[in-house]
Amino acid sequence: MxxxxxxxxxxxxxxxxxxxxxxxxxxxxxxxxxxxxxxxxxxxxxxxxxxxxxxxxxxxxxxxxxxxxxxxxxxxxxxxxxxxxxxxxxxxxxxxxxxxxxxxxxxxxxxxxxxxxxxxxxxxxxxxxxFAPFTTMHGVLVDIHGVGVLITGQSGVGKSETALELVKRGHRLVADDSVEIRQEDYDRLIGSSPELIEHLLEIRGLGIINVMTLFGASAVRSRKEIDYVINLEIWNEKKQYDRIGIEDEIIRIIDVEIPKTTLPVRPGRNLAVIIEVAAMNFRLKRLGVNAAEEFSKRLTEMIEKEKENLENGIRYE
CATH class of the missing domain: 3.40.1390.20 (HprK N-terminal domain-like)
Structure with missing residues (x-):
């Protein structure tokens, strides 16, 4: 407070x-x-x-x-x-x-x-x-096509490097490393950067860079509503990751539930592109277009059709 x-x-x-x-x-x-x-x-x-x-x-x-x-x-x-x-x-x-x-x-x-x-x-x-409820989270907040994406994960997993690639692709940085979050309504979380590190990115091996100085004022913004959380984790061969996207994860921040996706990280995966597509897919879901549900519906229809053909074939015999 x-x-x-x-x-x-x-x-x-x-x-x-x-x-x-x-x-x-x-x-x-x-x-x-x-x-x-x-x-x-x-x-x-x-x-x-x-x-x-x-x-x-x-x-x-x-x-x-x-x-x-x-x-x-x-x-x-x-x-x-x-x-x-x-x-x-x-x-x-x-x-x-x-x-x-x-x-x-x-x-x-x-x-x-x-x-x-x-x-x-x-x-x-x-x-x-x-007077809104307030908390701080470790992560990176980026505005991707109007979607406020909070990228979380353990230290060193590549959050800042991914944010830098997203900025290069035309998206806007809100906060790096520490994200200040206020609940300004029953279901709205607003994220911003601490004044000390505003517009700054820390890249291991390179140091601290000023995103606004390097990429211009259009590459940053001071605050953004958090719509979507993407958690980065090191690829675990023993873990079964979602391959269809029907099951929706939820994370609770203060008193608000936010959709969440877990992305495994390993060499060869372009995280910036994947996160960009995830944000675009999230927008489509909010508009009522769900590719995973559409695939599941097609699969169900195909199975029912095959069952029907099989039953008809047995009947003719």
Missing amino acids: SKVQTKHLIKQFNLKILAGEKGLDREFIMSDISRPGIELTGYFRYYPKARLQVLGKTEISYLNELSKEDRIDRAKRLCTKVTPCIVITRGLEAPQELIDQCNEADVPLLSSPYKTTRVVSRLTNFLEAE
């Missing part, structure tokens, strides 16, 4: 500080956002005080219609010790009573020129991403 402070919002969304500047180091403890409506009428029993509070045209208009004493009361009760900040949208003018109470309680009062729905949407997306 990331450490998010109010000052990060100011930098990210170019918000204007109206009051409570001393509280810019306040930390968020959740990603939820609140629009205090019933609270402005005086009912604070279930007030979600630890959330970011957003005041739009309706809330500000209602506050301005209250008496001065009521405005002071509502502003004082809105500003608690755990309230990270209050954001006023549409560039509306803040009531003086709210400004005074924010300064007194050191609750940052911020202003945005945009509409309330847009502000809430952008703030929600930002906070959800920052």
